[in-house]
Amino acid sequence: MKEKLVLIGNGMAGMRTIEELLKLGSDLYDITVFGAEPHGNYNRIMLSPVLSGETQFDDIVLNKREWYAEHGITLHAGRKIGKIDRVRRQVVAEDGTTAPYDRLLIATGSRPFILPVPGHELPGVVGFRDIADVQTMLDTAGSHRHAVVIGGGLLGLEAAVGLAKRGMKVRVVHLSDTLMDRQLDAAAGALLRQELEGRGVEFLMGAKTKEIIGRQRVQGVLFEDGREISADLVVMAAGIRPDMELARSAGIHCERGIVVNDTMQTYDPRIYAVGECVQHRGQTYGLVAPLFEQAKVCANHLAKFGIGRYQGSVTSTKLKVSGVDVFSAGDFLGGPESEQIVYRDPGAGIYKKVVLKDNRIQGAVLYGNTLDGAWYFQLMRDGADVSAFRDQLLFGQAHLGDAGHGGNSPVAMMADSAEVCGCNGITKGAIVEAIRAKGLFTLDEVRAHTKASASCGGCTGLVEQILASVVGSDASQGERTRPMCPCTEHSHDEVREAIRARHLTSMEQTMHELDWHTPDGCPSCRPALNFYLLSTWPTETKDDSASRFVNERLHANIQKDRSYTVVPRIWGGVTTPAELRAIADAAEKYNVPMVKITGGQRIDLVGVQKEQLPAMWADLNAAGMVSGHAYGKALRTVKTCIGSQFCRFGTQDSVQMGIDLEKFSWGSWTPHKFKMAVSGCPRNCAEATIKDFGVVAVDSGWELHVGGNGGVKVRVTDLLCRVNTSAEVLEYCGAFMQLYREQAHYLERTAPWIERVGLDYVKKQMVDDDANRTALYQRFVESQRIAQNDPWAERTGEARRAEFMPLTVTNVGRVSAA
Amino acid sequence: MNDWITIGKLEDIPPQGARVVQTAAGEIAVFRARSDAVFALANRCPHKGGPLSEGIVFDHHVACPLHNWKISLESGEAMAPDQGCARRYAVRVESGTVQLNLNI
Ligand code: SRM
Numbered sequence: 001m002k003e004k005l006v007l008i009g010n011g012m013a014g015m016r017t018i019e020e021l022l023k024l025g026s027d028l029y030d031i032t033v034f035g036a037e038p039h040g041n042y043n044r045i046m047l048s049p050v051l052s053g054e055t056q057f058d059d060i061v062l063n064k065r066e067w068y069a070e071h072g073i074t075l076h077a078g079r080k081i082g083k084i085d086r087v088r089r090q091v092v093a094e095d096g097t098t099a100p101y102d103r104l105l106i107a108t109g110s111r112p113f114i115l116p117v118p119g120h121e122l123p124g125v126v127g128f129r130d131i132a133d134v135q136t137m138l139d140t141a142g143s144h145r146h147a148v149v150i151g152g153g154l155l156g157l158e159a160a161v162g163l164a165k166r167g168m169k170v171r172v173v174h175l176s177d178t179l180m181d182r183q184l185d186a187a188a189g190a191l192l193r194q195e196l197e198g199r200g201v202e203f204l205m206g207a208k209t210k211e212i213i214g215r216q217r218v219q220g221v222l223f224e225d226g227r228e229i230s231a232d233l234v235v236m237a238a239g240i241r242p243d244m245e246l247a248r249s250a251g252i253h254c255e256r257g258i259v260v261n262d263t264m265q266t267y268d269p270r271i272y273a274v275g276e277c278v279q280h281r282g283q284t285y286g287l288v289a290p291l292f293e294q295a296k297v298c299a300n301h302l303a304k305f306g307i308g309r310y311q312g313s314v315t316s317t318k319l320k321v322s323g324v325d326v327f328s329a330g331d332f333l334g335g336p337e338s339e340q341i342v343y344r345d346p347g348a349g350i351y352k353k354v355v356l357k358d359n360r361i362q363g364a365v366l367y368g369n370t371l372d373g374a375w376y377f378q379l380m381r382d383g384a385d386v387s388a389f390r391d392q393l394l395f396g397q398a399h400l401g402d403a404g405h406g407g408n409s410p411v412a413m414m415a416d417s418a419e420v421c422g423c424n425g426i427t428k429g430a431i432v433e434a435i436r437a438k439g440l441f442t443l444d445e446v447r448a449h450t451k452a453s454a455s456c457g458g459c460t461g462l463v464e465q466i467l468a469s470v471v472g473s474d475a476s477q478g479e480r481t482r483p484m485c486p487c488t489e490h491s492h493d494e495v496r497e498a499i500r501a502r503h504l505t506s507m508e509q510t511m512h513e514l515d516w517h518t519p520d521g522c523p524s525c526r527p528a529l530n531f532y533l534l535s536t537w538p539t540e541t542k543d544d545s546a547s548r549f550v551n552e553r554l555h556a557n558i559q560k561d562r563s564y565t566v567v568p569r570i571w572g573g574v575t576t577p578a579e580l581r582a583i584a585d586a587a588e589k590y591n592v593p594m595v596k597i598t599g600g601q602r603i604d605l606v607g608v609q610k611e612q613l614p615a616m617w618a619d620l621n622a623a624g625m626v627s628g629h630a631y632g633k634a635l636r637t638v639k640t641c642i643g644s645q646f647c648r649f650g651t652q653d654s655v656q657m658g659i660d661l662e663k664f665s666w667g668s669w670t671p672h673k674f675k676m677a678v679s680g681c682p683r684n685c686a687e688a689t690i691k692d693f694g695v696v697a698v699d700s701g702w703e704l705h706v707g708g709n710g711g712v713k714v715r716v717t718d719l720l721c722r723v724n725t726s727a728e729v730l731e732y733c734g735a736f737m738q739l740y741r742e743q744a745h746y747l748e749r750t751a752p753w754i755e756r757v758g759l760d761y762v763k764k765q766m767v768d769d770d771a772n773r774t775a776l777y778q779r780f781v782e783s784q785r786i787a788q789n790d791p792w793a794e795r796t797g798e799a800r801r802a803e804f805m806p807l808t809v810t811n812v813g814r815v816s817a818a
Numbered sequence: 819m820n821d822w823i824t825i826g827k828l829e830d831i832p833p834q835g836a837r838v839v840q841t842a843a844g845e846i847a848v849f850r851a852r853s854d855a856v857f858a859l860a861n862r863c864p865h866k867g868g869p870l871s872e873g874i875v876f877d878h879h880v881a882c883p884l885h886n887w888k889i890s891l892e893s894g895e896a897m898a899p900d901q902g903c904a905r906r907y908a909v910r911v912e913s914g915t916v917q918l919n920l921n922i
Pocket residue numbers: 456557558559565567596597598599600601602603604630636637673675690708709710711712713749
């Protein structure tokens with residue numbers, strides 16, 4: 001018989017846990033849900049737009065009653081649990097309904113804090129928590145005029161603006177001098193106040209409520225300083241309190257919330273708790289993003305995978321008042337230890353402040369222009385070193401030299417018809433529509449439903465910003481904790497670490513040890529695992545060709561018409577008449593439709609049929625040429641300029657240096673493609689400063705540059721260091737490639753990797769630490785011993801050629817007459 | 819009545835991979851899942867005609883090599899939210915040989 005799982009609290013965190021559990025394919029439980037509210041689960045965040053009239057209740061329902069039925073879940077909506085009987089292991093609702101449990105999940109959320117002043121129980125005093133509260137406000141707005149909102153925080157201001165839009169005269173009472181003082185500093189708070197005053201909301205700052213007056217219902221509010229104002233409606237938005245009375249009365253340990261461990265279990269291990277009612281490592285949360293992370297971990301544990309751990313969250317906030325852009329995250333005030341960078345443009349109503357410590361972002365406040373909020377937040381969560389672009393930081397990501405839409409077009413200003421995802425032709429409007437209509441919260445969900453950012457990923461940042469602007473707070477997870485794909489709970493870093501620490505050497509073993517949810521992974525995790533295994537245990541891992549994308553499996557780039565391209569290595573961009581003749585002969589012999597000079601200083605034979613590949617490779621091999629890996633997450637080209645052999649400005653032999661580098665590093669698999677260039681002098685004709693590893697000759701030696709990128713988002717390299725000899729160039733190159741191979745995430749090029757870990761980190765590892773550099777270099781050389789085999793030569797023998805041919809029909813049975 | 823045509827041995831198809839075969843019904847991709855179950859689909863992705871035989875096979879699905887649509891090997895249907903279907907054919911393994919039937 002199945003075990004019984006009971007959920008108390010049909011809200012956002014509890015139901016998210018159930019959905020995650022179903023997603024894991026868990027069939028372990030009979031599930032029963034009790035909710036005090038008489039509805040299916042709805043998106044509480046969107047109550048503000050319901051209040052202001054921008055959307056309707058029906059549109060914010062997440063799971064209708066039918067959904068529960070379809071998933072075999074018993075829903076008791078409108079039944080509040082009054083007692084948890086831990087001895088009999090059952091819950092008892094106030095109306096007497098009981099339900100036994102094997103495991104219990106408490107997700108009772110929180111309650112609005114109602115100031116305990118005289119009169120607080122009068123009709124007309126409401127909190128702002130559920131749809132019933134919104135209904136009360138709307139009813140009052142229809143028949144009365146004066147509203148007072150107590151509390152100038154996020155909720156209070158959203159309520160105030162909503163009520164003003166509904167035609168009420170609204171006054172906001174706030175204890176401190178700064179609005180939203182838990183998210184904003186004084187400067188941003190003042191701008192916000194100005195803006196809202198412009199919309200007809202009045203403010204009473206520093207006012208302490210003494211009493212709510214009225215007979216049948218509310219009539220006014222009296223303050224300590226003797227002031228008195230009239231009111232037909234009082235909205236209490238003075239904070240929330242975790243709803244833990246039920247748990248406490250059942251003897252479950254509570255402090256400021258129900259205390260849980262990293263697997264979301266309370267002191268009674270059969271009883272879990274998630275959401276706002278919870279206290280984890282001393283923290284309580286009041287935003288959905290962290291609650292969803294908790295839900296994920298809890299579901300994982302309930303499904304008995306037991307590998308996820310919740311480690312606390314960093315959160316950011318955004319005010320959902322249309323036309324008012326406010327963003328806040330982290331430690332936005334800063335202390336004596338930290339530095340603040342501030343940008344102010346009062347005329348345009350823009351204020352930005354970023355708090356830094358050791359060149360890492362601790363917090364940020366943005367007012368008026370919040371486009372870069374998601375970017376700062378990402379940098380903050382990733383602990384990224386910003387020293388390289390510190391002086392540009394406040395001008396935004398868009399200022400960092402960006403040729404394409406690398407995720408920084410001003411999302412709010414974008415028209416609905418503007419294309420966001422160039423790969424799949426998805427517009428901003430379509431994404432916003434899908435987020436609203438389908439109740440999407442995460443990047444993965446948006447990808448699944450719209451395909452936006454599901455292909456090249458170049459627009460990921462942009463899609464995240466759109467998500468943030470619609471959902472209100474940034475609901476997605478940071479790079480470091482985000483699972484590598486839906487097959488697993490683990491992030492790239494965790495998987496890499498497990499492969500290393502547990503000495504895992506095969507895909508099967510890795511998936512088994514790390515509890516993959518799917519039998520054999522998916523097209524996004526398998527290539528990544530294959531790379532992690534190969535780069536960690538090069539001598540022990542067997543390459544899994546079934547986990548390679550077609551280009552790497554067939555050692556040729558597939559084209560839209562199913563033909564392939566053949567690109568031989570042209571070492572350092574230097575060729576010979578004999579090689580050119582061999583290429584020309586092959587092109588003629590196999591009727592190659594196009595012979596093209598590539599942007600990487602070599603020649604591309606385009607439009608070759610799969611069956612022809614081995615024969616053509618054999619011909620090119622015979623002329624001394626090998627595969628150019630133009631298809632691989634591997635070393636691509638090493639471009640060179642003419643250099644000192646001939647050029648009148650050349651200071652060193654860039655051609656020979658390029659050839660040496662290519663011969664040294666070809667064949668190596670890397671997290672993403674890896675490109676190099678060597679220029680003979682600072683005129684830099686080989687464009688070395690937009691390469692992953694760029695070398696620029698100077699009179700006294702060589703400058704080494706790293707982390708450059710052309711392509712979708714252009715990034716100029718950082719100067720790593722200067723060296724004197726060619727031998728050092730090779731050593732630093734090997735060490736750099738190895739560091740990148742060992743530490744970057746799969747499909748992360750050196751540019752984003754360096755932005756994530758910081759140039760200083762790379763320098764510490766391989767410039768300052770001679771011993772470590774040598775060790776990195778040696779590991780690279782060791783793996784090259786195995787990697788440097790020409791994939792063409794390996795596949796031109798008769799036996800291997802068969803793989804490229806179609807099967808043939810060997811026995812035709814009697815085919816029935818048509 | 820015997821409508822089954824033999825196209826090779828199970829070992830001719832790489833595990834988690836595919837081979838193609840030219841038939842009267844056109845080019846067909848024959849897949850071998852990790853479980854050794856075999857499947858046959860017309861070798862044309864319902865999106866823009868990509869060769870499904872060259873995709874990554876996972877569980878009972880294949881990801882098209884051109885734009886990563888995921889196609890069910892069992893039904894030929896594209897996985898939601900994409901829509902479209904590649905024609906499927908009957909295929910079986912009889913004493914180690916792989917056989918196709920174009921008539922059912
Ligand atoms: C052939 C070539 C175009 C040409 O005719 O010049 C080319 C062709 C392709 N490039 Fe490129 N790129 C070529 C040079 C470049 C360059 C220039 C360079 O290397 O100096 C760049 C910008 C530099 C850079 O990478 O930083 C470039 C940036 C890209 C990008 C964007 C990468 C990025 O980090 O933003 C992609 C997409 C990707 O890799 O995900 C891409 C992807 C592709 C693919 C592989 C798309 C695909 O998956 O099918 C194209 C394959 C066509 C084919 O079958 O050959 N190609 N591509 C060039 C091959 C050079 C070579 O000899 O190997």
